[in-house]
Amino acid sequence: MAAVQGGLVEAVEEKDIKTEPSNDGGGNNNASDGRLLSTSPGSSASAGSNKSAAGAPEDQQTLLAVLQFLRKNKLNDSVEILRREAGLPEDLLDPKGGDSSGAGSGGAAGSVDLEGDASSLLSRVTASASAGAQAPTKAPGEDQPDVNVVLSAYSQQGDPALYGVYYSGLKRFIESVLDCHRAELSQVFYPLFVHMYLELVYNNHENEAKVFFEKFSGDQECYYEDDLRILSSLTKKEHMRGNETLLDFRTSKFVLRISRDSYQLLKRHLQERQNNQIWNIIQEHLYIDIFDGMPRSKGQIDAMSGSLAGEAKREANKAKVYYGLLKEPEIELPLDDEDEEAENEEGKPKKKKPKKDSMGSKSKKQDPNAPSQTRIPLPELKDSDKLDKIMYMKEATKRIRLAPDNLPSICFYSFLNAYQGLTAVDFTDDSSLIAGGFADSTVRVWSVTPKKLRKVKSAADLNLIDKESDDVLERIMDEKTASESKILYGHSGPVYGISFSPDRNYLLSSSEDGTVRLWSLQTFTCLVGYKGHNYPVWDTQFSHHGYYFISGGHDRVARLWATDHYQPLRIFSGHLADVTCTRFHPNSNYVVTGSSDRTIRLWDVLTGNCVRIFTGHKGPIHALAFSPNGKFLASGATDGRVLLWDIGHGLMIGELKGHTDTIYSLKFSRDGEILASGSMDNTVRLWDALKAFDDLETDDFTAATGHVHLQDNSQELLLGTYMSKSTPVIHLHFTRRNLLLAAGAYNP
């Protein structure tokens, strides 16, 4: 259907999924409720700025869209019922419905442009109404015209036989230049190779393409092997339709960072040789980020390259990031008193003193790098939250000070009889509960303390309870249901992501079935199913302050949700492949996403902008962790390396080598001294995080160019390796006292 429409329009739509949702939010910026992120009307054009459909008018529009869909499918009974339920007048439907179907998007979207959008929007909105077949937003059918547009750039004809000659000519040239330039110019090889190959394929020169590929694919850096494999299977023009990898290459320019001298050298060479074929590709498909100064070394380049679309542009990492922590809420004073009392009872108040000072000083003066307290509206603390904070402070005083000579103990929770089906694990912050997501679509919750899991009594029984009594919270629980574990049924596919809410009342799970589900840990039932991804949702995590959560999936976007909204508040779009892992910054103002395109992006929750792009991993990223002070980020990927990033400067500051397989979990100790990493290679490794960050600060790196020179000191930083017995480590957690908990499924 979409194929007949103008390619240009489709291209606009496809290029940014983000523009599409921004439409339905755009009209309602002011209508959305006050607590929500209503602060930035100015940025509505950017990525995820749509507001959730909270206002009444939008609800109606959604309803209308649903009604329209139902009518179209001749479900008249349902139309009638829904109309009655919603209390819509009968006449409202006809003109509006006619309007929206006629004008393409008008009525339903509440916006003006994009005729081609109606169907996809409709299908998105109706996703909840009809579980049946619907056109997913990225179905191949819609990709096709887009690809055509994209590919038309390839239609230029050169002599196919000469491609190899051009390429090898350039190769000879680059090999002959001075050493200092060679490394930099070598970066050109890979994108050139890919684009030349695609051009050949697009112009139906299959055999030449094959020869070209076989001749030169071996020259490419080994970390591009995965992409080359995909490329190698692509041998026909027809294959290019709907191929995502291809789209990535075309829609985003490959970014190279080259020093001015090297660039001039290359330019001169190509112009001298009249090598227009290559020059055209460089001009059209590559983005060369030229900098002044010393050319980079091979090692420096290798450290940063590897992502699907080259390195990040320098400007991409220039935005200011408020990485500081939020001030602790003012409950601290009463809390301190209580804490002191408790300590006095135990008769050891001396330990308390220095602790309190350090905390007091930290919380009193505002961190210059911290966002303002109200930048993101955060939920009010409830009494129970305050109690929990008090507990947290008490535990914190008993925390073990970790250091290289004082390593944490590790307690390993093995899942037995999981039959290779354990896909996700999470611990509550107080380490009292463990949840596991399984390939058989179930979510299981265990209590690891003697306190058993109990359901709330049924409504009828609750009525009988004396609500005035002091222990009402105890009374509402049904003793009969006490057990050590509970199973939550609801998903219809493997559960890939799982996260407890900070207050331990809720549990989130994301699944292959495209939904994120919110479960109550009071009733052990599903409360909400958040639909929107339509494709497998790889990861989800609650914000550290609760209420918000982030999810990311195969549809290449990450979504920010609030638990009481059934539509996302923000959609973070920009990754070129699946969003594999999502984490909240400790101050809840930022989220970080890792992707199969081998980049990590940091997003501002307020504006929806991407504020950092980190490249350097050579494989899909599967683990992310913020340091407790919010300044640093650690990431782990299938390549078995952990990379450390300085968020403020937007720089890679360390590389930890040692793991031999995918890293699935990373965690900083509570005070940030130790970084623990868990991997598929059945080991838990402990790294000296303090030293890794210290070394950096003494280094005189140039923040301006962002050229890091990493020393290979992984071995010095590695504090310990602990092998498990054929149990991949898929989750790590530091208890409040700095005991490390690890979890994984035993695979005999």
Added chain:
Amino acid sequence: MAEERRQKQCSVVLPTESMKAMAESVGVGQLQEESCVALSEEVSYRIKEIAQDALKFMHHGKRRKLTTSDIDNALKLKNVEPLYGFQSQDFIPFRFASGGGRELHFYEEKEVDLSDIINTPLPRVPLDVSLKAHWLSIEGVQPSIPENPPPAPKEQQKVESTEPLKVVKPGQEEEGIQGKGQGATSADGKGKEKGLIRLKPRSTHELSVEQQLYYKEITEACVGSCEAKRAEALQSIATDPGLYQMLPRFSTFISEGVRVNVVQNNLALLIYLMRMVKALMDNPTLYLEKYLHELIPAVVTCIVSKQLCLRPDVDNHWALRDFAARLMAQSCKTFSTTTNNIQSRITKTFTKSWLDDKTQWTTRYGCIAGLAELGPDVIKTLILPRLSVEGARIKAVMEGPVVSNIDKIGADHVQSLLLKHCASVIAKIRPQPDVVEQYRTDYGYLGPMLCSHVMKARTQAALQAQQVNRTTLTITQPRPTLTVSQSGLSGSVGPRTPSIIKVPSSLTLMSPRPGTPSQPSPPATKYIVMATSAGAASTQQVITISSSQSASPVTSTVPSATSTLQPLVKLEPTGGPGLTGSRPMQKYIVVSLPSSASSSLENKSSVLPTSISSTPLEAGMKLDRSESPGASTQSPH
């Protein structure tokens, strides 16, 4: 290499024949060659695409193995209906067929009879997921518990012992392996240490406090009086993965223990020590090669020593010799290499002392047992040629003037040992028929007896294809604990040596642990041993174990052989589990009667390693017992 692989990836396309075959299978007859080519290219591309997506699901499923469900999910992504009916945890076997110039791989779909499914009982419900916690590390040190991998795999122990000066590669796996050493020493000079060539870590031989405690507990339990504790300790030695640091101590403990106890003729302790050796050998995580120089002499001592017990006429030191001989054979099998030549050296030792005329019967017995255990080849080449000489020697003792009871018993044992081992070998190498006269000329005095043994062996071999040969069974009962050490004298044909080591059932046999092991049990115990020669009337014998009877040994020996019957070993203690082991022997019912006398004997009498060595006897039986040292002077009743 990588290049080659990539090129290969580039060119892999399904063969057009497959397309044809598939087309035929769905009823499309004549497929054009061009269509086949086009199809195969397209199909190959799509399959690769799906495989790539499936990989994603595998990664997110945190697995290393791609499963059918991953493929299904990848298909779902593309809005394609999944393939049904391929649910399998393991790989799906594809069958290969060729014919008519075609080669086909296909998935065999068996026709399933519904009634079969309905009628078969439901399979067991798979176990539910459960959670188990253990310590992976305690303050940076990985504890050696069964939940953790062995701290030093055998290879590394080997490297350590053979090349102690080898430079340890920094980091990587060694790091983890030496977590222990590291953790202890790391704090200060870890960084500096890195650059240097690391000598053998000095902390290897330092035992932590816990290890010292463990060592103390284990050794005390192994030689102590409580059989239950000993069983537990031996099991710990045999299974615990973290013992390698204590191995030198154990080894010294055993060799010193043997040295002292041989001098003191303390049979019980020697048996315990040998059981320790066996447990060490059973432990799969230990690299014993380094300690053979201590262990082998100890074992050999227990085989050939002139005297192993205080009263050679009564005590069953023969069982110890047999047991040790089997241990020896086992270590020859496991550890003998072309460089250390253990087997040939051991063989030489045995032969040399056997050939000596002055050798005592006990040593002689040990030598023969040691040689015999080394296998039929050794028997054939070394023992059979000496049968007539040995027969003459035995004849001299048996029929000649009465020398001493001890010699007589010794000769008797040697005789039955020879008969037992040689019969099976002869049965194999000698053609039928078995003529007594022929045997007499060939083997001298032992000829006729050998002949009957061989005949019996032949019939048995025919009767029994396989035999379970249990060597040692230790039954620990709730109250008066007694050990029936079945010292494997049964005249079986089956392979024997492996069973010494690889009889895990000897561990499981201890299932009913004593409820209160520390409780002193009633002192004197009466054992009623009923020997039921199947078919014949059962005879009863009440044996009161008491040392005052030393003049009249309870043993009654009837050296003759027939019983082709194969009753089961049946031990029927009250409430205990019925143990069955199929072997040709008689049924012994051992009933213990706690006596009313409550005085003298302490715990020790509760542990009575009573060894019942059973040759295939007709109606009689031989009961040797070896008592705990403390019990010997007490007289119950």
